[in-house]
Amino acid sequence: MKPRFKNAADIKVGVVGYGGAFNMGRMHLQDMQKAGMTPRAVAEPDAARLAVAAQEFPGIQTYASVDEMLKKSDVNLVVLITPHNTHAPLALQCLKAGRHVVCEKPFAITTKECNAMIAAAKKSGVMVSTFHNRHWDGSVMKALEVVKSGVIGDIVRIECHAGQWAKPGDWWRSSRSISGGILYDWGVHFLEYALQLVDSEISEVTGFAKQGFWAAQSKWGKDTIEDEGQAVVRFRNGVWVTLTITHIDANPKRGMMEITGTKGTFLWEYDRHEIIVRDGDRTTVTKGPNPKEQWDKYYANVAAHLTKGEPLVITAEWARRPIHILDLAVQSAKQGRTLKAKYA
Numbered sequence: 001m002k003p004r005f006k007n008a009a010d011i012k013v014g015v016v017g018y019g020g021a022f023n024m025g026r027m028h029l030q031d032m033q034k035a036g037m038t039p040r041a042v043a044e045p046d047a048a049r050l051a052v053a054a055q056e057f058p059g060i061q062t063y064a065s066v067d068e069m070l071k072k073s074d075v076n077l078v079v080l081i082t083p084h085n086t087h088a089p090l091a092l093q094c095l096k097a098g099r100h101v102v103c104e105k106p107f108a109i110t111t112k113e114c115n116a117m118i119a120a121a122k123k124s125g126v127m128v129s130t131f132h133n134r135h136w137d138g139s140v141m142k143a144l145e146v147v148k149s150g151v152i153g154d155i156v157r158i159e160c161h162a163g164q165w166a167k168p169g170d171w172w173r174s175s176r177s178i179s180g181g182i183l184y185d186w187g188v189h190f191l192e193y194a195l196q197l198v199d200s201e202i203s204e205v206t207g208f209a210k211q212g213f214w215a216a217q218s219k220w221g222k223d224t225i226e227d228e229g230q231a232v233v234r235f236r237n238g239v240w241v242t243l244t245i246t247h248i249d250a251n252p253k254r255g256m257m258e259i260t261g262t263k264g265t266f267l268w269e270y271d272r273h274e275i276i277v278r279d280g281d282r283t284t285v286t287k288g289p290n291p292k293e294q295w296d297k298y299y300a301n302v303a304a305h306l307t308k309g310e311p312l313v314i315t316a317e318w319a320r321r322p323i324h325i326l327d328l329a330v331q332s333a334k335q336g337r338t339l340k341a342k343y344a
């Protein structure tokens, strides 16, 4: 895409969704300000949260709906920070109205939705991207450095896991129809990390799901997310990635992710790591902190893309890859068979 704006300040941002769970709206607007963009408007149906936005960004325009914001405001970049099932419909609405769009992760719930968003952006000649801030987490940056150094050899497998023994919470993340399922919230981050590490095309996906254990105690009843979801992803170069997110885990595993190579293992927590290297009978363990995350790089890149035509790091096609895996995993679990990937 050709540069669209002379200066980053000409990028007028409208945030959609100013929720209270993590106050993500404030974080986005602050990061965009750091990248030189101009906070212009917030659209949020919850009047109390809209009042918080007005207090945190004095003078910002406030709207109760996206329709109203698109009609009345001159925002040219819309950021969607809403529950997962709203990402595709809201993005399509904004893209068709000729606005650039940044969508919080996950990009969408299905591959079909991703394709529709990509087609709409192309038709309107605008950008659509996903806020994969964790692309710049210290843990994955360290993992990439270690893998590239060759110290753990060639990657054999990557295991991603988050386990707990707990009823899903009352928030919308525990509704399967709103969130997409248990794998969509943190699973999309895990897969985006793994896709950075495995330099190969996705070949096929097998999904597993256990349902019904917590549903009786959950406010979402039959619509409660799976008790456990799993995806096994096979890549063309022979590497496989497993993803397990579970609420039935009496003995949660160490680490968030584990990369096993032909010489050793890289075990990572969010803020620290261990490198375990085997040489014959000798085992060497090195422990250390991860570097600090560099989330600012996301909006710095978006601004440089829109003003100078620099290549976008998180393209829509890149953001579709983890969604394609999640979509295939859900379908595979339902059908009880492995499914071939259409988008590698």
Ligand SMILES: NC(=O)c1ccc[n+]([C@@H]2O[C@H](COP(=O)([O-])OP(=O)(O)OC[C@H]3O[C@@H](n4cnc5c(N)ncnc54)[C@H](O)[C@@H]3O)[C@@H](O)[C@H]2O)c1
Binding pocket: 016, 017, 018, 019, 020, 021, 022, 023, 024, 043, 044, 045, 046, 049, 065, 066, 081, 082, 083, 084, 086, 090, 104, 105, 106, 131, 133, 134, 185
């Ligand atoms: N990248 C990250 O590190 C990170 C961290 C937290 C959340 N998230 C993502 O941010 C998104 C929002 O999560 P959250 O925790 O902030 O949720 P939240 O429930 O705190 O906020 C969602 C807000 O969206 C509003 N909303 C719902 N439908 C709307 C619509 N049609 N138009 C305008 N506003 C609407 C709700 O009123 C609510 O205030 C999710 O996609 C989540 O996965 C990402």
